[in-house]
Amino acid sequence: MLTEEDEPVVKESILKTKKLFVLDMDGTFYLGDRLIDGSLDFIKKLEATGKQYLFFTNNSSKTSDFYIKKLASMGLNITKDRILTSGDVTINYLKKYYNGKRIYLMATEIVEKEFLERGINLCTDDADAVVVAFDTSLTYEKLNIACKLIRNGSDFIATHPDFNCPTEDGFIPDCGAMCAFITASTGKKPKYLGKPYKETVDCILDHTGLTVDDIVFVGDRLYTDIATAYYHGATGLLVLSGETKLKDLENSDVKPDLIFESLKEVAEVL
Ligand SMILES: [Mg+2]
CATH class of the missing domain: 3.40.50.1000 (HAD superfamily/HAD-like)
Known part of the structure; x- marks a missing residue:
């Protein structure tokens, strides 16, 4: 012992x-x-x-560049290959299992840009899958599109399951909470990625x-x-x-x- x-x-x-x-x-x-x-x-x-x-x-509301800058401000300089987000996990997953397929992405502008740059085929109709990220620019219109697509048979994927994100001012609703809204409307649950x-x-x-x-x-x-x-x-x-x-x-x-x-x-x- x-x-x-x-x-x-x-x-x-x-x-x-x-x-x-x-x-x-x-x-x-x-x-x-x-x-x-x-x-x-x-x-x-x-x-x-x-x-x-x-x-x-x-956290899939930001890209690795944001964290590279944050860590640098604290005295640690790292290269892009030393950081991954649940957004990167999602891109990796889409490339393996949805290669070339049509994806409706609910995400912030910088994350959308990253997905496009990494070769993900983004669209707003006829999607094979709906991907929900931590979208701090979320609108009713986006939720409506996601629900319609999922109701019509698109797969439902989420970057990560967290319901809330801690901030200095307390919790703010995260990806899991946005997915719960879509689940309430469509009756479908997402496949969660991330940790x-x-x-x-x-x-x-x-x-x-x-x-x-x-x-x-x-x-x-x-x-x-x-x-x-x-x-x-x-x-x-x-x-x-x-x-x-x-x-x-x-x-x-x-x-x-x-x-x-x-x-x-x-x-x-x-
Ligand atoms: Mg932690």
Whole structure:
């Protein structure tokens, strides 16, 4: 049986074998606009020990360029290949299973531009599938088009399941809430992508060429970050710097493999 003194050794030996750290951002790397203490040193330690890292967010209202700028303002400069959003997971999924098909996309202007640039065939009628992203420019007209298309047989896909997005002013309705509106009108439920679904892991594997055994999902939410690892065979590392408190684990089916106070403590065992 392990004693408390054995614990850092076990954590160290698990993490030593891993090649890629998939990092959540809010609650893990920063809180709102404030960097969490030790985050930059954690990245330096990853680089010094030859580990790869990738930021991942379910937020599909913005593109990776937004997060590249945000991280740069906090002192971390990364290239575009080091960040993925649930929008990227959706593009990856559409290219595999809806190659060349007609897609009606409900999304912000910058996300729509990204889908077009990546070769997705966007349309407003006769769609093979309706894709709902976190559309902060949503209108009744867009909802009406989506409902009509789905009622007429288009598939229904959502970038991620979150009902609410936390902001400094409290929760704002997210992609899952928009899908609930469409479900209420059409009786159809979407296929969800993003965390915690398998398509997110597939997208990361396609992007990096690694296997699930190589990957650690790092985050502050049990039902998204840790669930992605738990349900699809990767390692889940929970940080207590955001939403989850230790007592939340008692009522959770989803269990992390490793628990740390913050990225600062992870850096100490790498
Ligand atoms: Mg988070």
